Amino acid sequence: MTLPEGPGPTVAIIGAGRAGRAVALALTRASVPVLVCTRRKSSLPPDISCSLEPWTLALERAGIILVAVPDDAIEDVAARLREAVLTKAVVLHCSGLRDRSALSALEGRVAGLGSFHPLQTLAGDSEAAERLHAAYAVLEGDAAAVAAARQLAAHLGMRAIEINAADKPRYHAAAVIVSNYTVALAAVAERLAGEAGIPAAAAGRIYLPLLEGTWRNLEMRGTADALTGPIVRGDAGTIRTHLRVLDAETRRLYAVMGLEAVKVARRGGLAAAKADEIEAILRGAL
Numbered sequence: 001m002t003l004p005e006g007p008g009p010t011v012a013i014i015g016a017g018r019a020g021r022a023v024a025l026a027l028t029r030a031s032v033p034v035l036v037c038t039r040r041k042s043s044l045p046p047d048i049s050c051s052l053e054p055w056t057l058a059l060e061r062a063g064i065i066l067v068a069v070p071d072d073a074i075e076d077v078a079a080r081l082r083e084a085v086l087t088k089a090v091v092l093h094c095s096g097l098r099d100r101s102a103l104s105a106l107e108g109r110v111a112g113l114g115s116f117h118p119l120q121t122l123a124g125d126s127e128a129a130e131r132l133h134a135a136y137a138v139l140e141g142d143a144a145a146v147a148a149a150r151q152l153a154a155h156l157g158m159r160a161i162e163i164n165a166a167d168k169p170r171y172h173a174a175a176v177i178v179s180n181y182t183v184a185l186a187a188v189a190e191r192l193a194g195e196a197g198i199p200a201a202a203a204g205r206i207y208l209p210l211l212e213g214t215w216r217n218l219e220m221r222g223t224a225d226a227l228t229g230p231i232v233r234g235d236a237g238t239i240r241t242h243l244r245v246l247d248a249e250t251r252r253l254y255a256v257m258g259l260e261a262v263k264v265a266r267r268g269g270l271a272a273a274k275a276d277e278i279e280a281i282l283r284g285a286l
Helices: 020-029 055-062 069-080 100-106 125-132 143-156 165-195 209-222 236-245 248-267 272-283
Strands: 011-014 032-036 048-052 064-067 090-093 111-121 134-139 160-163
Touching: 011 020, 020 032, 020 111, 020 125, 032 055, 032 165, 055 272, 064 069, 064 143, 069 090, 069 100, 090 100, 090 143, 100 111, 111 143, 111 165, 134 143, 134 165, 143 160, 165 248, 236 248, 248 272
Parallel strands: 011 032, 011 064, 032 048, 064 090, 090 111, 134 160
Antiparallel strands: 111 134
């Protein structure tokens, strides 16, 4: 599907949250006409066109309508869009969890329905727009929607991958674990560093080079070869010492994550006897 040309915006984005702003700015930088539709005045970058309600005329001229609102608001937006004539438009939402059924109020009234999830952390407008480049866009929907979403991904310099609707919750849970929970784990590490006497100014940053190195190893080697530390070495004594000095809540977290690391270490070649010993130590801490 080729994005249409004409007097109206090529892409209309409903919502001026992090995702909407990042995609709008990235499209603007790629010279794709875009309009952000919001209910109230938003602090958008000055080079992005904005429309307050009603949006009907702008939406009727758009080739793609991207609904970038919280998951619980998607159905309400879809119901309101029934007032516009959108027979030539493809409507996509940005949820990583929901599928095209969230837009079912528009069934039969548009050219296609689907979802376009930018698999990237989108904090900070300019930085977020840059991070979209080379990130994955996960697509789902009918044939017309997926075709339009692929074209949108191409304009953003993203790598498109299609997923079945039923698989989206598992995929999205994985995204939460790798992004949000990494931040939570970093916060735990910062707390432990402070308890170990590391000055507060350094406690939040001391592990960042280590995190960057881990990411580089993952990028270059994959999970099995990227794992380092006491579990992959089979160092049961170190693990026992760690568990002994941690508070009960952190000890459980360490054990749960450690059990996952044992699975990775087994794939990487850790001897079965050592893996079994460490697994037993960790299960005993739960």
